[in-house]
Amino acid sequence: MLNLLLIEDDLDLAETLVEYLAIEGLRCDHASNGMSGLHFIHQQHYDVILLDINLPKLDGLSLCQQIRTEGIDKPVLMLTARDQLEDKLEGFRAGTDDYLVKPFELSELVVRCHALARRRSGQIKRLTCGDLEMNLTDRTALREGHLLHLSPTSWRLLEKLLRASPEAVSRRALEESLWGDNIPDSNSLKVHIFNLRKAVNSGFGSPLIHTVPGFGFVLRETKHETPH
Amino acid sequence: MLNLLLIEDDLDLAETLVEYLAIEGLRCDHASNGMSGLHFIHQQHYDVILLDINLPKLDGLSLCQQIRTEGIDKPVLMLTARDQLEDKLEGFRAGTDDYLVKPFELSELVVRCHALARRRSGQIKRLTCGDLEMNLTDRTALREGHLLHLSPTSWRLLEKLLRASPEAVSRRALEESLWGDNIPDSNSLKVHIFNLRKAVNSGFGSPLIHTVPGFGFVLRETKHETPH
DNA sequence: GAGGCACGTTAACCCCCCGTTAACCCTATC
DNA sequence: GATAGGGTTAACGGGGGGTTAACGTGCCTC
Numbered sequence: 001m002l003n004l005l006l007i008e009d010d011l012d013l014a015e016t017l018v019e020y021l022a023i024e025g026l027r028c029d030h031a032s033n034g035m036s037g038l039h040f041i042h043q044q045h046y047d048v049i050l051l052d053i054n055l056p057k058l059d060g061l062s063l064c065q066q067i068r069t070e071g072i073d074k075p076v077l078m079l080t081a082r083d084q085l086e087d088k089l090e091g092f093r094a095g096t097d098d099y100l101v102k103p104f105e106l107s108e109l110v111v112r113c114h115a116l117a118r119r120r121s122g123q124i125k126r127l128t129c130g131d132l133e134m135n136l137t138d139r140t141a142l143r144e145g146h147l148l149h150l151s152p153t154s155w156r157l158l159e160k161l162l163r164a165s166p167e168a169v170s171r172r173a174l175e176e177s178l179w180g181d182n183i184p185d186s187n188s189l190k191v192h193i194f195n196l197r198k199a200v201n202s203g204f205g206s207p208l209i210h211t212v213p214g215f216g217f218v219l220r221e222t223k224h225e226t227p228h
Numbered sequence: 229m230l231n232l233l234l235i236e237d238d239l240d241l242a243e244t245l246v247e248y249l250a251i252e253g254l255r256c257d258h259a260s261n262g263m264s265g266l267h268f269i270h271q272q273h274y275d276v277i278l279l280d281i282n283l284p285k286l287d288g289l290s291l292c293q294q295i296r297t298e299g300i301d302k303p304v305l306m307l308t309a310r311d312q313l314e315d316k317l318e319g320f321r322a323g324t325d326d327y328l329v330k331p332f333e334l335s336e337l338v339v340r341c342h343a344l345a346r347r348r349s350g351q352i353k354r355l356t357c358g359d360l361e362m363n364l365t366d367r368t369a370l371r372e373g374h375l376l377h378l379s380p381t382s383w384r385l386l387e388k389l390l391r392a393s394p395e396a397v398s399r400r401a402l403e404e405s406l407w408g409d410n411i412p413d414s415n416s417l418k419v420h421i422f423n424l425r426k427a428v429n430s431g432f433g434s435p436l437i438h439t440v441p442g443f444g445f446v447l448r449e450t451k452h453e454t455p456h
Numbered sequence: 457g458a459g460g461c462a463c464g465t466t467a468a469c470c471c472c473c474c475g476t477t478a479a480c481c482c483t484a485t486c
Numbered sequence: 487g488a489t490a491g492g493g494t495t496a497a498c499g500g501g502g503g504g505t506t507a508a509c510g511t512g513c514c515t516c
Contacts, residue, residue, distance in 0.1 A: 092339035111320035126299030214380030
């Protein structure tokens with residue numbers, strides 16, 4: 001389920017949007033001005049940020065620029081009544097990913113959100129990383145053409161890592177994707193990672209699962225050598 | 229420089245587009261039907277695929293679906309005269325990332341291409357200084373192409389310094405970014421800087437981390453000589 | 457219903473990395 | 487030579503991360 005943030009000062013419009021999105025199965029927080037929106041962004045994880053341009057406190061363009069310079073790379077979709085070419089160009093210059101002119105069709109907004117969130121769960125049938133290949137339709141995972149034996153949780157872990165690849169995934173995110181909100185306070189994740197490593201790495205040349213100290217794990221082909 | 233593929237059967241339009249894109253500094257191959265487009269995609273790397281829907285041999289929607297099921301996750305931008313809501317929804321259902329209705333402004337096409345490319349392949353967020361490169365997405369740091377081994381705190385220090393570069397950062401600011409309000413009253417920062425120096429400078433030609441006496445540290449390629 | 461199997465969970469253990477600390481060293485400055 | 491700012495080194499202790507085994511549960515088979 002996608003988690004959205006709507007930053008919009010028109011309360012009527014915001015309410016309508018949030019309600020409609022809920023029907024479509026999308027969670028959506030709402031901030032009514034730029035500063036508050038920024039606060040939300042720092043506070044919580046969102047898959048997509050829906051951003052009006054005309055906002056009190058901090059306008060949408062500045063907000064977008066700011067989070068980009070902060071290194072926050074979340075997908076941003078600008079929603080605005082400004083339909084001039086120059087407005088759009090400015091939006092993209094500020095670092096937005098998409099630009100939708102009001103009034104727009106709600107269903108178009110929804111599909112664009114999904115496209116931005118890269119949640120192609122329904123679309124992508126095959127995930128790969130190096131010589132590792134995961135086939136979602138027949139639920140098989142291959143390495144160098146050999147079938148891997150994966151337990152259900154190992155499978156889910158690997159899928160999560162593959163979808164994120166080459167991005168690293170935090171321990172937190174992995175735990176949430178496995179157990180949702182009730183994360184066990186044991187070392188369960190460690191054991192699952194261990195099992196997954198055994199299944200994916202054992203017998204093959206280079207390891208694909210790497211740990212990122214103090215953060216989590218990455219799936220990627222081994223790259224450069226350390227000096228010395 | 230971006231590398232695009234345009235799949236479009238209207239040869240006049242295609243020519244115009246390719247020429248305009250060249251002026252804007254974007255390379256663009258052209259395929260005039262779906263099968264040929266598919267062939268190009270398999271053959272070569274593209275940052276973004278511009279896709280018409282009405283195509284001979286293999287229509288755009290099917291083509292898009294097919295590459296998605298093949299696991300090819302390249303950004304696709306559909307360019308079409310079909311402006312009905314249902315057409316757009318179908319496009320996104322087929323797995324496109326963006327949808328632009330003809331006629332469109334060429335400059336909008338260009339900025340959308342950049343936005344798409346940045347998100348997909350360029351989702352990789354990098355910070356660099358000279359031959360030092362920090363990859364924030366997969367959390368690796370390279371110098372002269374060699375992987376650096378950094379502890380979590382070394383990583384945070386380096387990130388802070390890179391973000392500020394070429395400006396100097398005060399000791400105070402560094403300590404706050406590491407420990408927030410409860411800064412230890414020992415020489416911990418000194419040791420961390422020392423370790424970071426060892427990791428970043430050792431074995432390489434010129435040092436990158438310089439101390440600013442009485443203030444803090446800078447990350448800079450060439451040492452700035454202070455006049456006496 | 458008994459046994460076997462696969463799987464998730466938990467605890468226990470170990471190792472070594474890493475953060476902290478304190479000490480010492482060097483060098484400039486007065 | 488006293489002092490202060492900065493650099494270097496080593497010891498220690500905690501904890502992050504890896505590994506293993508035991509246990510329980512559900513499911514399948516016989």
